[in-house]
Amino acid sequence: MQPSYSKATYRLYDDKADFHKKAEGIAVGLTVGSWTELPEAAKEQMQKHLGKVVSVSIHDPLDAAPGERYADITIAYPDVNFSRDIPAFLVTAFGKLSMDGKIKLTDIEPSADFLSAFPGPKFGVQGVRDLLGVHDRPLVMSIFKSVIGHDLGNLREQFLQQALGGVDLIKDDEILFENPLTPLEQRVEACMSAAREAERTTGQKLLYFTNLTGSTFQLKANAKRAIAAGANGLLFNVLAYGFDALAELAADPDINVPIAAHPALAGALYPSLHHGISASLLLGKLMRIAGADLSLFPSPYGSVVMPKAENLAVMEALLDPTLPQKPAFPVPSAGIHPGLVPLIMGDFGPEVVVNAGGGVHGHPGGSAAGGRAFRQAVDAVNSGSTLEAYAQKHEELSIAIQRWGVRTS
Amino acid sequence: MQPSYSKATYRLYDDKADFHKKAEGIAVGLTVGSWTELPEAAKEQMQKHLGKVVSVSIHDPLDAAPGERYADITIAYPDVNFSRDIPAFLVTAFGKLSMDGKIKLTDIEPSADFLSAFPGPKFGVQGVRDLLGVHDRPLVMSIFKSVIGHDLGNLREQFLQQALGGVDLIKDDEILFENPLTPLEQRVEACMSAAREAERTTGQKLLYFTNLTGSTFQLKANAKRAIAAGANGLLFNVLAYGFDALAELAADPDINVPIAAHPALAGALYPSLHHGISASLLLGKLMRIAGADLSLFPSPYGSVVMPKAENLAVMEALLDPTLPQKPAFPVPSAGIHPGLVPLIMGDFGPEVVVNAGGGVHGHPGGSAAGGRAFRQAVDAVNSGSTLEAYAQKHEELSIAIQRWGVRTS
Numbered sequence: 169m170q171p172s173y174s175k176a177t178y179r180l181y182d183d184k185a186d187f188h189k190k191a192e193g194i195a196v197g198l199t200v201g202s203w204t205e206l207p208e209a210a211k212e213q214m215q216k217h218l219g220k221v222v223s224v225s226i227h228d229p230l231d232a233a234p235g236e237r238y239a240d241i242t243i244a245y246p247d248v249n250f251s252r253d254i255p256a257f258l259v260t261a262f263g264k265l266s267m268d269g270k271i272k273l274t275d276i277e278p279s280a281d282f283l284s285a286f287p288g289p290k291f292g293v294q295g296v297r298d299l300l301g302v303h304d305r306p307l308v309m310s311i312f313k314s315v316i317g318h319d320l321g322n323l324r325e326q327f328l329q330q331a332l333g334g335v336d337l338i339k340d341d342e343i344l345f346e347n348p349l350t351p352l353e354q355r356v357e358a359c360m361s362a363a364r365e366a367e368r369t370t371g372q373k374l375l376y377f378t379n380l381t382g383s384t385f386q387l388k389a390n391a392k393r394a395i396a397a398g399a400n401g402l403l404f405n406v407l408a409y410g411f412d413a414l415a416e417l418a419a420d421p422d423i424n425v426p427i428a429a430h431p432a433l434a435g436a437l438y439p440s441l442h443h444g445i446s447a448s449l450l451l452g453k454l455m456r457i458a459g460a461d462l463s464l465f466p467s468p469y470g471s472v473v474m475p476k477a478e479n480l481a482v483m484e485a486l487l488d489p490t491l492p493q494k495p496a497f498p499v500p501s502a503g504i505h506p507g508l509v510p511l512i513m514g515d516f517g518p519e520v521v522v523n524a525g526g527g528v529h530g531h532p533g534g535s536a537a538g539g540r541a542f543r544q545a546v547d548a549v550n551s552g553s554t555l556e557a558y559a560q561k562h563e564e565l566s567i568a569i570q571r572w573g574v575r576t577s
Numbered sequence: 578m579q580p581s582y583s584k585a586t587y588r589l590y591d592d593k594a595d596f597h598k599k600a601e602g603i604a605v606g607l608t609v610g611s612w613t614e615l616p617e618a619a620k621e622q623m624q625k626h627l628g629k630v631v632s633v634s635i636h637d638p639l640d641a642a643p644g645e646r647y648a649d650i651t652i653a654y655p656d657v658n659f660s661r662d663i664p665a666f667l668v669t670a671f672g673k674l675s676m677d678g679k680i681k682l683t684d685i686e687p688s689a690d691f692l693s694a695f696p697g698p699k700f701g702v703q704g705v706r707d708l709l710g711v712h713d714r715p716l717v718m719s720i721f722k723s724v725i726g727h728d729l730g731n732l733r734e735q736f737l738q739q740a741l742g743g744v745d746l747i748k749d750d751e752i753l754f755e756n757p758l759t760p761l762e763q764r765v766e767a768c769m770s771a772a773r774e775a776e777r778t779t780g781q782k783l784l785y786f787t788n789l790t791g792s793t794f795q796l797k798a799n800a801k802r803a804i805a806a807g808a809n810g811l812l813f814n815v816l817a818y819g820f821d822a823l824a825e826l827a828a829d830p831d832i833n834v835p836i837a838a839h840p841a842l843a844g845a846l847y848p849s850l851h852h853g854i855s856a857s858l859l860l861g862k863l864m865r866i867a868g869a870d871l872s873l874f875p876s877p878y879g880s881v882v883m884p885k886a887e888n889l890a891v892m893e894a895l896l897d898p899t900l901p902q903k904p905a906f907p908v909p910s911a912g913i914h915p916g917l918v919p920l921i922m923g924d925f926g927p928e929v930v931v932n933a934g935g936g937v938h939g940h941p942g943g944s945a946a947g948g949r950a951f952r953q954a955v956d957a958v959n960s961g962s963t964l965e966a967y968a969q970k971h972e973e974l975s976i977a978i979q980r981w982g983v984r985t986s
Contacts, residue, residue, distance in 0.1 A: 198752065201723030217726035249725050251754040254791055255817035259841045260752050263814065266844030267875050267883070273845070290905050314610030316658050317626035343607065343669050345660040383662055384793060384821045405672065408664035410818045412793045432672030436682070440849035474676070 171216050173244035175277040176261035178240050181197035181270035181442055187224050187239035195219035195243050198260060220244040227548050240274070252285035254458060262445070263364040270442035275449055278457070280492070287419050287459040288493025291426045293519050296461055296497060299400070299426070300336050300373045305550045306513060308542045309337035309499065309523040313535070315344045323350050324358040326535070330528060331366030332373055333539015337462075337521065338363075339403050340379035342430040352378065354388065356397040377401035377428045380417075384409055388416070401426050404460075407433040407450075411458040418459020428499070438478075447478045452485025455496065462497040462521060469511065469575070470503015476515065483516055499523045505530075505572035506565060509545035510555060522546065532567055541568035580625050582653035584686040584886075585670035589648050590679035590851055591818045596633050596648035604628035604652050607669060629653040649683070663695035663867060671854070672802065677849035684858055687866070689901070696828050697902025698870040702836045702928050705870055705906060708809070708835070709745050709782045714959045715922060717951045718908065718932040720747035722944070724753045732759050733767040735944070739937060740775030740783055742948015746871075746930065747772075748812050749788035751839040761787065764878055765806035782965040786810035786837045789826075793818055797825075800832050810835050813869075816842040816859075820867040827868020838869035838909070856887045861894025864905065871906040871930060878920065878984070879912015885924065914939075914981035915974060918954035919964060931955065941976055950977035 173410050180190065180434050199219035206214060222242040229236070243261070250256035262273045270430040289295070297303050310330045315323065330338050338359070339503045346352060356378050363374045378399040384388050387409070391402055406414045406429045438447040447465065455463040463486055483498040498520055500512065505527035510523055522542060531538030544565035548558030555574050560568035589599065603887065605612045608628040615623060631651040638645070652670070659665035671682045698704070705801070706712050719739045726730065739747050747768070755761060765787050772783045787808040791799050800811055815823045815838045826832050840860050847856040856874065864872040872895055877885040892907040907929055914936035921931055931951060940947030953974035957967030964983050968975035 200725055209869050214726045248756075249752070249754075251756075251791065253790075255793075255814060256754045256790060259814050262845065263751055263817075263839075263841030266842050267840065267848070268844065271844070317623045318610055342672055343658070345658075345665045347657075347660075367979065381662075381665060382660060383825055384664075384819065385797065385825055388794065404669045405664060408668050408672075408819055409821065412818065416792055416794055429670075431676065432668045433675050435675030435677065435680070436671065436846050436853040438851045439676070443849045444845045444853070 170279045172247040172279040174247055174257060174282045175218065175222055175242055175244045176273060177240060177275040177277075178265070179272050179274050180241055181235065181237065183234055183237050187226050187241065188221075188326060190239075191221040191224045191241045191243065194241070194265060198243075198265060199245060199249055212261065216564070217246055217249055219246065228386050237343045247279050247281055248409045252282060254415060254454065257282065258411075266443070272440070272442060272444055272446065273449065274446045276453065283457065283492050286415060286493060287461070288457060288459050289426075290418060290459070291461045292494025293487070293497050295494065296375070296426050299375060302399035305546050306518060307336040307497070307521045308334070308539065308546060309339060309521050309527040310335045310528040310535075310539060311339050312341050312521070313525065315341040315350070315531040317349070319349045320354055322359045323355060324362045327359045327376070328362040328366055329535035330539055331363055332369055332536040333528065334370050334372060334543045335374070335528070335539045336372070337375045337377065337401070339401075339428060342403060342405055342432050343381060344379050345381045352394055353397040356394050356399045360398040360400070375401040375426065377403040377426075379403045382407070384413060387413060388420060388423070391417060391420075393422065394496050395425055398495050399425060401428060403428045403430055405430050405432045406433070406455065406458070406460070407437070411454050414455070414458040414460060426461035427459065428462040428464065429455045431463075431465050434465070445530035446481075447474060448485045452482040453488075453491070456486050456491065456493050459493075460496050462499050464499040464501045464523065466502050467500035467504060467512075468515075469500070469508050480515065483520070487519060495519070497521050506541040506568040507547040507555065507572045507574040509542065510549050511575055511577070513546070513549045526574070531564065532571060533564060537564045537567070540564040581656040581690045582629065583656055583666060583688045583691050584631060584651055584653045585682060586649060586651040586684040586686075587674070588681050588683050589630040589650055590646065592643055592646050596628075596635050596650065598658065599648075600630040600633045600650045600652065603650070603674060604630050605707060607652075607674060608654060608658055608949060626655055626658055628655065651674045656688050656690055661691060661845050663824060666691065667820075668897040673818040674899040675852070678915040681849070681853055681855065682858065683855045685862065692866065692901050695824060695866050695868070695902060697837075697866060697868050699827060699833065699868070700870045700906050701903025702896070704903065705784070705835050708784060711745060714955050715927060716745040716906070716930045717743070717948065717955060718748060718930050719744045719937040719944075719948060720748050720932070720934040721750050722934065722938040724759070726758070728758045729767045732764060733771045736768045736785070737771040737775055738944035739948055740772055741778055741945040742937065743779050743781060744783070744937070744948045745781070745953045746784045746786065746810070748786035748810075748837060751788060751812060751814055751841050753788050754790045761803055762806040765803050765808045768813070769809070784810040784835065786812040786835075788812045790814070793822060795872055796822060797829060797832070800826060800829075803833065804834055808834060810837060812837045812839055814839050814841045815864065815867070816840070816846070820863050823864070823867040823869060835870035836868065837873065840872075840874050843874070855890070856891035857894045861891040862897075862900070865895055865900065865902050868902075869905050871908050873908040873910045873932065875911050876909035876913060876921075877924075878909070878917050889924065892929070896928060904928070906930050907921065915950040915954040915977040916964060916981045916983040919958050920984055920986070922955070922958045935959065937983070939980070940973065941980060942973060944972045946976070
């Protein structure tokens with residue numbers, strides 16, 4: 169059998185390093201530990217455990233200022249060295265190495281064998297669309313205006329107003345934890361009853377992503393409690409628990425609802441040029457391999473900003489057709505109003521979730537009107553119309569445009 | 578009852594921001610969501626959920642260059658807003674906020690109420706000393722030379738040689754996962770039998786920290802399997818699984834052995850000036866609250882370097898007498914040889930674990946001699962002698978000094 173390798177790519181900044189030597193040091197140091205001093209017989213036995221340098225691409229322009237010289241280094245790690253879980257691969261490829269200078273993990277390319285251990289998203293883009301019966305337009309998600317300190321009745325009313333606007337998805341706030349005012353099961357029951365009430369008006373289905381929280385070893389039980397109470401989606405702060413927790417939740421046949429990955433804490437990991445893990449890997453590829461059906465990340469439009477190139481790289485990783493796991497929905501979030509919908513659909517294409525909070529609740533006609541304005545904006549772009557033209561016959565959109573304007577770039 | 582608050586402190590870089598306004602925005606935005614527009618009756622109800630600005634300390638010298646202006650901002654979050662687990666507090670205090678500009682989480686000060694949910698280290702400094710019967714000197718830990726691709730016999734022999742040198746603690750490599758050559762229980766049995774064999778020669782006790790790996794929801798079971806097989810310590814890659822996994826392992830009465838926290842992946846989080854989580858919080862305070870009996874981190878002496886000020890801050894957080902959790906052993910790691918022992922003991926004081934790999938195995942007399950050289954170096958400093966003077970009657974130390982020299986600063 170051919171040995172199988174999983175690759176990791178790093179960007180390493182150093183004004184002087186011999187990057188080729190550094191790459192060899194990684195390939196040996198993070199696998200068999202030492203090589204040149206091994207006796208020949210030992211080398212033969214160790215060969216299949218030895219990492220390999222795949223490529224070293226040095227960026228060192230003649231006029232490089234201090235701090236500008238870097239190399240992109242790709243190392244192949246033998247799959248035989250680690251178990252089929254994300255902690256094992258990340259600890260192998262970036263455990264100790266993360267602390268070794270100015271180095272950022274920019275991508276991984278797990279082997280087919282490694283990937284085969286991950287069923288990935290249960291639903292993915294197509295499955296979420298099937299659940300909703302919506303196949304011809306981007307989805308619209310809204311979030312609660314505020315949740316902390318509110319009781320069940322208030323939360324239900326907020327839910328109902330959003331739902332009446334015709335949004336497809338409503339998610340909990342990621343900072344809503346188990347609490348006496350809106351405990352998990354009662355919250356689910358209240359919100360799902362509002363969903364059914366709204367459905368009678370809108371005639372459309374709705375997924376509610378309940379925030380899955382609590383102690384690690386209770387996550388599966390909590391997920392199942394939420395589902396038993398009627399939840400048809402889960403929101404999960406993946407990075408607070410690690411990718412493996414998501415992978416195991418997604419692989420559990422009893423957790424048969426879509427999971428939306430929240431990027432809480434991601435800003436501790438992706439924004440630095442010199443350290444951490446790239447956004448496309450962290451919020452794109454890893455979230456999808458681990459099984460997120462939707463992945464939220466900061467949009468390039470709002471106040472909490474991720475540069476557009478990084479945004480699109482996250483999107484590409486979530487949709488990349490070469491990965492065996494189902495594609496997951498990109499959900500660029502924060503600062504979204506109806507006037508941005510043409511831009512979002514232009515940047516992200518049709519497989520995107522338009523997610524808004526203030527852009528829904530801040531509508532002068534209320535939250536339901538805010539949801540309708542978003543749906544109208546999506547319909548406008550989908551029908552080839554400008555927002556301005558479409559707004560002439562759609563009042564909520566017209567009001568939204570007066571409130572927030574239309575951004576074309 | 579007085580409302581109880583847990584605090585978080587951030588360093589926020591911005592050349593122009595109104596830091597006071599920014600702090601208010603955090604205190605409101607990450608708790609009740611909005612405040613000024615609330616009706617008075619709602620304010621009364623929401624007051625106990627509202628975050629408070631504790632302090633804003635602006636660093637803005639007249640001659641500040643671009644990028645140098647920052648503020649240290651402390652916010653108090655009402656405990657009533659989150660459950661008593663580390664994911665809930667981190668997601669509250671740094672979930673979304675981590676993505677909001679150049680901001681680093683530098684410290685937290687959880688309330689007594691929050692802290693009371695965490696039993697912390699089962700053993701801590703004193704408990705680990707009691708297990709070993711060593712109370713009058715720093716402990717010495719050694720790590721395997723190489724583990725991947727080695728079979729049980731080889732691993733046992735490596736273990737035996739280290740143990741014969743008189744080290745107190747031996748830890749697995751953090752990249753040793755479940756594998757056919759050295760599966761968990763057999764590895765524990767082989768190493769513990771080597772420990773008993775060495776004990777008959779050295780007359781001293783030894784703790785073996787087996788690497789706890791695998792899927793999240795199997796961690797407890799794996800820990801108990803290792804313990805049933807005889808393991809008297811566990812090594813855990815905390816950051817690959819999240820702090821809550823550690824907290825729950827440490828709180829489990831059946832996991833009655835010390836846990837050493839490995840810093841794998843920490844370099845993705847602490848080194849950036851502008852993003853992430855400070856080393857003292859990540860590898861110090863949080864590890865201790867969650868229950869690590871020992872915490873490893875990059876020493877300021879080796880090739881994988883953390884600045885000395887950060888090292889000492891990690892140490893202080895692990896030993897800080899004001900925290901209710903037991904103090905945990907600081908384990909500065911990487912690049913340690915016997916000639917560094919005076920420096921380590923000078924920098925860290927008596928409650929430290931001297932941890933070495935190459936400094937043990939690279940000894941010209943072999944690994945056992947390497948261990949003895951470390952023990953002699955510790956004894957030298959403890960007895961007020963210089964290494965050079967002590968080496969005159971201690972051959973292994975003498976050889977180590979010839980090999981690596983003595984570093985005095």
